[in-house]
Amino acid sequence: MGLQPRRTLADGRALPLHALPPALTGSLLAAPAAIFLVLAFVVPIAEMVGYSVTAHVTQGTTVGGLTLENYARLFRSELYWVVLLRTLRIALVTSLVSIPIAYPLAVVLARGGPFWSRLVMFTVISPLLVLVVVRAYGWKLILAKQGFLSWLIKGVGLSASPPALLYTEWAVVIASAHVFLPFVVLPLAGAIGKIDPAVEEAARTLGAGRWTMFRRIVVPLSLPGLAVGVTLVFSLTASAYVTPQILGGNFAAMLGTLVQQQILSVNDWPFAAALATVLLAMTLLANLVLLRLFERRFGRWVGRGGGR
Amino acid sequence: MTEVAVSARREAVRLRLAGLSKAYGSSAVVDGIDLQVEPGQLMALLGPSGCGKTTTLRMVAGLVAPSGGDILFGEDRVTRVPVHHRNVGVLFQNYALFPHMTVAGNVAFGLEMRSSDRGAIARKVGEALDLVHLTAFAERYPAELSGGQQQRVALARALAIEPSILLLDEPFAALDRKLREEMQIQIKDLQRRVGITTVMVTHDQEEALTMSDRIAVMNAGRIEQCGTPGDVYDRPATVFVAGFIGTTNLWHGTVVRRDGAEALVRTSAGCLLTVRGLPAEAGETMTCLRPESIRVRPAAERSDAAANEALGTLDRIIHRGSLTELHVRLAGGDSLIAARPSGEGEPLAPGQTVLAAWSGDKVHGLA
Numbered sequence A: 001m002g003l004q005p006r007r008t009l010a011d012g013r014a015l016p017l018h019a020l021p022p023a024l025t026g027s028l029l030a031a032p033a034a035i036f037l038v039l040a041f042v043v044p045i046a047e048m049v050g051y052s053v054t055a056h057v058t059q060g061t062t063v064g065g066l067t068l069e070n071y072a073r074l075f076r077s078e079l080y081w082v083v084l085l086r087t088l089r090i091a092l093v094t095s096l097v098s099i100p101i102a103y104p105l106a107v108v109l110a111r112g113g114p115f116w117s118r119l120v121m122f123t124v125i126s127p128l129l130v131l132v133v134v135r136a137y138g139w140k141l142i143l144a145k146q147g148f149l150s151w152l153i154k155g156v157g158l159s160a161s162p163p164a165l166l167y168t169e170w171a172v173v174i175a176s177a178h179v180f181l182p183f184v185v186l187p188l189a190g191a192i193g194k195i196d197p198a199v200e201e202a203a204r205t206l207g208a209g210r211w212t213m214f215r216r217i218v219v220p221l222s223l224p225g226l227a228v229g230v231t232l233v234f235s236l237t238a239s240a241y242v243t244p245q246i247l248g249g250n251f252a253a254m255l256g257t258l259v260q261q262q263i264l265s266v267n268d269w270p271f272a273a274a275l276a277t278v279l280l281a282m283t284l285l286a287n288l289v290l291l292r293l294f295e296r297r298f299g300r301w302v303g304r305g306g307g308r
Numbered sequence B: 001m002t003e004v005a006v007s008a009r010r011e012a013v014r015l016r017l018a019g020l021s022k023a024y025g026s027s028a029v030v031d032g033i034d035l036q037v038e039p040g041q042l043m044a045l046l047g048p049s050g051c052g053k054t055t056t057l058r059m060v061a062g063l064v065a066p067s068g069g070d071i072l073f074g075e076d077r078v079t080r081v082p083v084h085h086r087n088v089g090v091l092f093q094n095y096a097l098f099p100h101m102t103v104a105g106n107v108a109f110g111l112e113m114r115s116s117d118r119g120a121i122a123r124k125v126g127e128a129l130d131l132v133h134l135t136a137f138a139e140r141y142p143a144e145l146s147g148g149q150q151q152r153v154a155l156a157r158a159l160a161i162e163p164s165i166l167l168l169d170e171p172f173a174a175l176d177r178k179l180r181e182e183m184q185i186q187i188k189d190l191q192r193r194v195g196i197t198t199v200m201v202t203h204d205q206e207e208a209l210t211m212s213d214r215i216a217v218m219n220a221g222r223i224e225q226c227g228t229p230g231d232v233y234d235r236p237a238t239v240f241v242a243g244f245i246g247t248t249n250l251w252h253g254t255v256v257r258r259d260g261a262e263a264l265v266r267t268s269a270g271c272l273l274t275v276r277g278l279p280a281e282a283g284e285t286m287t288c289l290r291p292e293s294i295r296v297r298p299a300a301e302r303s304d305a306a307a308n309e310a311l312g313t314l315d316r317i318i319h320r321g322s323l324t325e326l327h328v329r330l331a332g333g334d335s336l337i338a339a340r341p342s343g344e345g346e347p348l349a350p351g352q353t354v355l356a357a358w359s360g361d362k363v364h365g366l367a
C-alpha cells in the first residue's frame, strides 16, 4: 500500500482528480462528509462529555469544577443500574428477535423475482414512512389489555385472559423490531445478493437440501451484512426515546427517558450528560466488540490485507 | 461377470439423453436432444455461444427442469430426481468454491451430506486432495489460492463424492492460455484415471478436439453431429459442422460424372474435384477440403488445371505459429485457404501465380 508512485506535475498545475493517487482521491471525496460530522457530531459529543465531568448539581444548585460525582451517583443508585441493564437487554433482545424475521425477507429481497422483492421492499420500508408517534400509538392499540392482540388470542381460544403486553419490555421490543427491521433486512439482503448463485448451486449438487444449503452457505456468507444490521438495530433501539416512552411507560423506562427527565423535570444537565455519555459508550463498545468478532472470523475468507 | 476388479470407486455408468428439451416461454432452447455417453468416456458438447449447451448440462445436473424427454444414468431414470439426490459432480465455470471454508472443508462438504463418519470423511478428503496434488494446501482458504489451484480444489470436491457423472461447464474459460493447456491435460488425465463418465461444455473446438473421446456439435438447440474428434473434423455431417470446426474450404458444386464410388464435381467457379462416397442420387454437393490437405506451388501464368487442382493468385500469407496460411484467389472467383508447416515448402510471394493441388481422397462431400 505504501508504494504508491507519486504523481506530481513539474509545473505545479492542478492535478486532475483521476491523476491523484487513489488514497488521496478517497480522502478528498470523503472530506465534506467528514467536516460535517466533526461539526455536527464530534464537537457536540465532546462538549457533552466535557459537561458531564466539569459540573454537578447538589441541592438544586450547579457546582462547577472537575468532578466524577455524576458517574459516581449513577453507579450508587440502583434505579439507574436497573434502567441501564434494561436498556441493554431490550436492545439485545430486539436485535436477536429481528434476525429470524429478517432472514426470509432478505432472501426474497435478494433472490426473489421483481414482484416479490418489490413487495418485500415496500413492506419492510413502510414503517419508516409513518410518523414515529403514530406508529407507536398504533402498536398501543394492538398491544393494550383490551387491544387487538388480546382480542385475537381470546377469539382463537389460546387463552382466556391473555397477559397485557403494553407497558412491558416486550411491547418496546416488538415495536422497535418493527421499525428497525429495514436496518437489518437491507444490509442482509445486500450480503445475500453478493453470494455467487453458483456457490449455492454447488452446495446443492454436492447433496445439500435447501435448508442445509441455507444454514451452511447463505448464513455464514451473509454474516458480515448481519453484523452491520444487528449493530444498527442495537444502537437505534438503545438510544430510542419515543417508542419506549409511549409503549414502555414508566414500567419499562429506558435510558433515553431518564435523560429526558433529568433535563426537563430535574434540570440536572451535568447528570443527564453523564447518562448520555454512558449510553454512548455502551453502544459504541457493543458495536466494536461485535464488528471485531466478525472481522476476526472473516479476515481470511476474503484474502488477507489489500495485497491481491 | 467373472472377476470384478476390486475398486473403491463406483462402476462408470452410461449417460443417456432421450428427446431432452427445454423451452423458455415459446422458444425452444434445447430441442429434443438424443445423446449417449459410454461409461468412462468424455463427451464434449461443442457449439457457438447461446446454442443451449449450458442448459443441457444443467438439466443433466438437475439444476434446470426439462420441459420434455428423459435423462438416464445407467438404467436409472433420473429426470425427476432432485439435484441434491442426483449424485453428480459439477465443475462450475468460476469454480464456485465455498469462500468461508478451507480447501479441506470444501472437499469434505459433499461427504458430510452423505455420512457422519468423521474418520472416513477425513480419509476421503485426503485421497481427493492427493488426486489433485493439493495435500499441502488443505488448510488454506480459496482466496489464498491461484486460479489453477482453485480449479483443482473444485475438481477434488466434485470427485470426492464419487459422482455417477462428472459435468464440466467451460472449465478453462477463466484461465490464461498456458495454464489452460496444462489444466486440459491434467483434467483429461485424471478423468481417464478415475474412469468417470464425463460431459464437458465448451465453445472452443481445439479444447473439444484435444480432450474428448466423442464430440457432440450443437447448433440452435439440436445436435448436428456426434462422433469422434476424427469424425467431426474429417467427415463433418453438415455444413454447419464443417464451418464451425477448424478452417475449411467449402464449395458448392454439381456432379458432372460418376465413376463407381467416385464422383467428379464441378464447382460454380469451374474447379473440378473428385469426391468419394457420395450417395448415388445426389446431383449437387457441398465439398469441404481442409487447408492442410492442399499443397501450393508456383505455376506458370498460362498453365492448365486438372481435376483436384486449381490455378490462382496468391493473395496473402499469414503466419499462425506452427502453420502458415496461404490465401489464394482462384481464377473462377472463388477463394481458397491452404496451410503448410511454417518454414517449409517453396518460397512464395503475394501476387504470384500458383497452382493449388490436393489428393482426391481428401475431399469430403456433403449431400
Ligand SMILES: Nc1ncnc2c1ncn2[C@@H]1O[C@H](COP(=O)(O)OP(=O)(O)O)[C@@H](O)[C@H]1O
Pocket (backbone or CB within 6 Å): B024, B029, B047, B048, B049, B050, B051, B052, B053, B054, B055, B056
Ligand atoms: N433462465 C432462462 N430464461 C430464458 N432464457 C434462457 C434462460 N437460460 C438460458 N436462456 C437462453 O437459452 C439460450 C441458450 O443458453 P445456454 O444454454 O446458456 O447457451 P450456451 O451455454 O450454449 O451458450 C440462450 O439464448 C439464453 O438466452
Ligand SMILES: [Mg+2]
Pocket (backbone or CB within 6 Å): B050, B053, B054, B055, B170, B201
Ligand atoms: Mg454456456
